[in-house]
Amino acid sequence: MGTLSERILGASAGEYVDRAVDRAYVHDGTGVLTLEAWKSMGAKRIQGAAHLHVFFDHIVPANNSTTATLQHELRAFACGSFFRFSDIGGGICHQLMSEGVVLPNEIIVGADSHSCTLGAFGAFATGIGATDMAAIWMTGETWFRVPESIGIHLSGAFTGAAEAKDLALTYVSRLGMDGTSYQSLEFIGKGAGVLPMDDRLTLCNLAVETGAKAGMFYADDITVQYLAAAGHTVQTQEPEPCRYIREIDFDLTDIVPVIAVPPRVDTVKTVPDLAGLPVDQVFVGTCTNGRYSDLARFARIVKGKKVAVRTIVVPASRAVLDTAIRTGVLMDLVEAGCTIGTPGCGPCLGAHMGVLGEGEVCLSTANRNFRNRMGVGGEIYLSSVATAAASALEGEITEPEVS
């Protein structure tokens, strides 16, 4: 009995528990501090390195010698301590964890706020900081406060040009940037059961933008089939009677293409409300919308045409890039004038490549549009892949056509 969070953490909402984690991961951004904290703790060894991952995704390849030196130290430590290590070009931590690593019922922590993405598999997955992670490297466990849960009932199916990202931005605007602090979102109902894994990952990814600790789907036949393709045999999770502190309904049929306007993810307008706004750069990628299905959707819209503004496409992982090459999607993108980046986070956090200049506007498929995030004086509008593609062709915000 209980919510998915209560069942996985084995305690009731509001209780504090110490739990061993099934998998824990850092990236080049948070791993450096984690290693420093771990050394400061006086730890002599790593607890369970087979379940600890280090991914290089934030600044890849290194942008200067300072970054390169920090990455060199972390790489040497990770390899020497038998961590599971993914070097530059492998892809985004959350994406790689979603490619047949995370399984239902697991407790997953990542030193990155968007670790909640992996709740799409019916796992309890949440973000933590570097020092918390260092203690996990040392002991294999951490403490949790079991979150209260909000039931998000989905019904119907997407129509027109709307996609999961539009629903994600819509629910963030409904709940607000701190609307679900310390709580967990559970996506339930018939509308949830028909969504493919890629859509579930996008929806769970944005959970943290409402302050949530986790965003979760129950593992069902779609999850089982997805993981079977990666060689895992898993069981579905059946919902049980439980107490949600709040329940919200979304009919997918009503979802329309929307855009989050800077500097808040919860300030959303419909695409027609912003139509004609000139953009300087379009960015397609990230842990929100950098999967193969996203690249393919973008390519379908721009194929045989030319983008009107600089357009950066960054596959979320090497597997995504590989598939895009084999299917011809990558060629369609290149021929349309897109610039292809190394699999990873790309310009999302404004530290490396694709940085905006003063007064420039970027339409991005990422998850954050905070002030100056992609460069001092630059503005970030967040949209779906289809809206990004239609807008790239026109050089201004443009409503996507119904495909």
Added chain:
Amino acid sequence: MQGKGRAVCIGEDIDTDLVIAGRYLRTKDHSVWVAHVFEDLDPSLASRMNGAVIVAGKNFGCGSSREQAAIAIRESGVVAVVAPSFARIFFRNAINVGLPLIECDIICTEGSPVTFDLTEGWVEAEKKKYPTRPLSAKMQEILTAGGLVNYRRTHE
């Protein structure tokens, strides 16, 4: 745990990009973060951090999990941060690096004295005493130890 400082008042939903921008993260040199703390919010804030109690609006520290945000604030000499609510990753990070957080909605003017006692559970500003939400037992232990690194050094 007691403390006092002068209020530096800032707004709500202050994200960790505003506390320390992504362009300053690639270093282990804490002085870089101290020099640029809150730069994109208000470049004059960094010089007013020493001895300050930051009085913020709701949802302080939302966004990225970057622990550099909590470190930058603590090492700037900030005594504590008071806000009606904090984003959860920042909350853990701050306690883990030994920065006291006080969950409370207080009203005070810039520069006015703020005193607090986390053990007794109150914060006082402009002659008004507010009860504060207590930290969990584990977080109190971590904060009292000066952060999770010290806690781990002494608990293993």
